[in-house]
Amino acid sequence: MPKSHPDSREKPQPAHPDKRKAELPWTAPKSDAEDPTAPRLIATIMNSPEYRQADEDVEFLQGEATRGVRLQLDYLKAENLFREHGIAHSIVVFGSTRIAEPKAIREKVTALEALVAQNPGDHEAERDLRIARRLLDRSRYYDVAREFGQIVGRVEGESGNRLAVVTGGGPGLMEAANRGAHDVGARTVGLNITLPHEQFPNPYLTPGLCFRLHYFAMRKLHFMQRARALVIFPGGFGTLDEMFEALTLIQTRKIKPVPVILVGRSYWENAFNPEFLMEEGTIDPEDRDLFWYAETAEEIWDDIQRWYDRAGQTLT
Known part of the structure; x- marks a missing residue:
């Protein structure tokens, strides 16, 4: 029989994942028996903001130096939720908060x-x-937006729940589109933005699918990232901002072209004069063709489908 090696011993069991048999020196604070001032000094150290773990220090996370981190988090939380809910495509609806039912x-x-x-x-x-x-007079567009939301909501079920109505989540015409999808039992998304004054999301958003973002830039990114069409109802500065951002991205091909539909020709021809820009040479004739007008929910939906048929692409 071979002799065992003199240094051999029984192989140890795996260590416990959490507990130790012998406590480490730092698991208990220095006692007041050793130094009467120690507990007070330790408490002062541990209660200071600097001692907080970085991801638990809200004041630090809201500081100037961590803006880059906040931008990433603003993007990532909504992105993860979109993916978890399986929403691959969106019909984005913009419009005024002031045009109510x-x-x-x-x-x-x-x-x-x-x-x-x-x-x-x-x-x-x-x-x-x-x-x-x-x-x-303009409130008729609330009914149009609601009816359009119903149309898209019905298609959501047919698409395997991959397509959803997405709005800014506020009242007015955004509410109407969300409400339409809600009417037919479809999921519907709102991208709220944090503002200096209190605001509330509209009640027709799907719980768990109303996201509140801090940065307008991240909000716009999420509007565009999954957009299969942009439907733009009458609105003010915010709506105009979102419309021009989208048209610029398509004009410069930073994103692939998608249908852009301005609802309410009489309103938009007063608010925005692309023919003037074209005649002045500040946009090209092909830029004028990046969007068109519609009046009814059915016309909007038929135009979107026609655009994809002509492009040889599928909507969902």
């Missing part, structure tokens, strides 16, 4: 009419009434 604006008009009647010569009230009546 007809019933709500009609009530406002009635109240202003009473105010003007009680205060003849009140120019501010008269102006507010004049604007409210124009908003009431």
Whole structure:
């Protein structure tokens, strides 16, 4: 029988993943028996902001030096959620927060009419009434956006839940599109933005699919990243900003062309004059053809499908 090696011994069992038999020196603080001032000094050290772990230090994460990290997190959280929910494509709807459902604006008009009647010569009230009546006229687009959301919502189920209506998550025409998808039981997404004043998401977003972003840049990125069409209803500065950003990205081919539809020709021909830009030579004729107008929900949807047929591509 071969003799065992003099240094051989039984091979040890794997160490416990969490516990030790002998405590390490730093697992207990220096006692007051050794130094009466030690507990107070240790508490002061551990309670200082600098001692906080970086990913638990909110003040540090909100500082100037960590803007790059925040940009990454702003992108990554929403990106992960899109992927977890299997949303590969989106129909993005932009539009005014001020154009509410007809019933709500009609009530406002009635109240202003009473105010003007009680205060003849009140120019501010008269102006507010004049604007409210124009908003009431435009409120027909709330119904168009809602109907369009219903159309896309029905298609979502047919596409294996890969296509979703995406808006900024606010009230007005964004709400209408989300509401339409909600009406037919489809998932619908909102990309809220953090603002200095309090705001609320509209109630028709799918829980878990309303994201709140800090940076407008990251919000725009998520609008465009999965967009299969951009449907742009009447709106103000925010809507115009999103429209021009999208058209610039397509013009320069930073993204592949997608359908861009401006809903409400009479509104857009007053708010934006591309023919003037073309005649001035600041855009090319082909840039004018990057978008077109539509009036009804069915027309919008038919135009999107026609665009993909002509491009030899599939929508979903």
